[in-house]
Amino acid sequence: xxxxxxxxxxxxxxxxxxxxxxxxxxxxxxxxxxxxxxxxxxxxxxxxxxxxxxxxxxxxxxxxxxxxxxxxxxxxxxxxxxxxxxxxxxxxxxxxxxxxxxxxxxxxxxxxx
Amino acid sequence: xxxxxxxxxxxxxxxxxxxxxxxxxxxxxxxxxxxxxxxxxxxxxxxxxxxxxxxxxxxxxxxxxxxxxxxxxxxxxxxxxxxxxxxxxxxxxxxxxxxxxxxxxxxxxxxxxx
Numbered sequence: 013x014x015x016x017x018x019x020x021x022x023x024x025x026x027x028x029x030x031x032x033x034x035x036x037x038x039x040x041x042x043x044x045x046x047x048x049x050x051x052x053x054x055x056x057x058x059x060x061x062x063x064x065x066x067x068x069x070x071x072x073x074x075x076x077x078x079x080x081x082x083x084x085x086x087x088x089x090x091x092x093x094x095x096x097x098x099x100x101x102x103x104x105x106x107x108x109x110x111x112x113x114x115x116x117x118x119x120x121x122x123x124x125x
Numbered sequence: 126x127x128x129x130x131x132x133x134x135x136x137x138x139x140x141x142x143x144x145x146x147x148x149x150x151x152x153x154x155x156x157x158x159x160x161x162x163x164x165x166x167x168x169x170x171x172x173x174x175x176x177x178x179x180x181x182x183x184x185x186x187x188x189x190x191x192x193x194x195x196x197x198x199x200x201x202x203x204x205x206x207x208x209x210x211x212x213x214x215x216x217x218x219x220x221x222x223x224x225x226x227x228x229x230x231x232x233x234x235x236x237x238x239x
Contacts, residue, residue: 021165044225055129055215055230056168063225102167106223112158112183113228117167 014039014105018116026124031075031090033119035103038084045086046104046113047077056102062086073097098123127151129231131216137237138206146201146234148216154229156222157199161185161212162233168215174199175222206238 019034037043044063048056060071067079073096077088086103103116132147150157158173170183174193188210190202199218203210214234219226 046227048230053233055232056217056228057230058227061225061227106226108224112170112173112223114170115160115168117165 014043014107014114016103016105016114016116018101018103018119020119021117022120022122024122024124025093027095028092031088031093031097031121033088033101033103033121035077035086035088035116036084037086037103037105039105039107041107043105043107045077045079046106047071047075047086047088048102048104048115050100050102050118052099059088059101093121093123095123095125097121129216129218129229131214131231131234133234134232135235137239138203139239140206140208142206144203144206146203146214146216146236148199148201148231149197150199150216150218150229151197152218152220152229153196154218154220155196156220156226156228157193157216157218158183158228159189159191159199159201160215160217161210162215163212171201171214173222203236208238210236211238212236 015038017036046061047059060069062079070076106113129150159171160168172191174180216231217228219228
C-alpha cells in the first residue's frame with residue numbers, strides 16, 4: 013500500500029518569500045504523485061501531477077514540484093508567495109492500475125504582508 | 126458543464142437520524158468516490174465506485190452506505206447519524222480509477238450531528 017507524509021501542518025511565509033511545502037511518499041511500485049490546493053470553504057483542485065514523463069513538474073499559479081526517487085520526495089515550491097496563495101495544500105499518491113488516491117494530512121500555508 | 130455537484134451544502138442532524146448526501150457529475154466519469162475531511166486528518170476515503178453497479182469500501186466505511194445505479198449519481202447514505210460523523214464530505218470523480226487520472230471534486234457538504 014502507498015502512503016504520503018507531509019511535514020508541517022502549518023507553514024508561514026512573508027509575501028514575496030520562497031514557498032516550500034514538503035511531501036514524502038512510500039510506495040512499492042512507481043507512483044503517480046499529485047498536489048491539490050483547497051481554498052477556504054471550497055473543494056480541492058489540482059495544482060500539478062507527476063506521471064513519470066519529467067521529474068520537474070510545473071503547475072498552475074507558478075507552483076512547481078520535483079520528483080526525487082532517491083529521497084522519495086515530491087516537494088512543492090514557488091519562488092515568490094502571493095497573499096492569494098494562502099490555502100491548504102494536499103499531497104497525494106496513486107499507482108498504476110486499479111488504485112485509489114491516498115492523501116497526506118495537508119499543510120496550511122499562511123502568507124503575511 | 127456543471128462538473129461535480131453536491132447537495133445539500135450544509136446539514137444539521139440529530140443523533141440517530143438518517144439522511145442521504147447527493148452527488149452528481151456530468152462528465153461521464155466512470156470512477157466516483159466519497160471522502161470525509163476532518164481537521165488534521167486530511168481526506169479519508171469512505172466508499173468508491175469504478176462504474177455503475179460496482180462499489181467498494183475505502184478506509185472509513187462504517188456507518189455509511191452507497192449505491193451506483195447510474196454513471197452520473199453516487200449518493201452517500203448515513204444510516205444512523207452519530208456525532209463522530211460530524212465532518213465535511215467531498216465527492217469526487219475521474220475518468221477511470223487510479224493511475225494518472227486527476228480527480229475532480231465537488232464543493233462539499235458540511236454535516237453537523239448533534
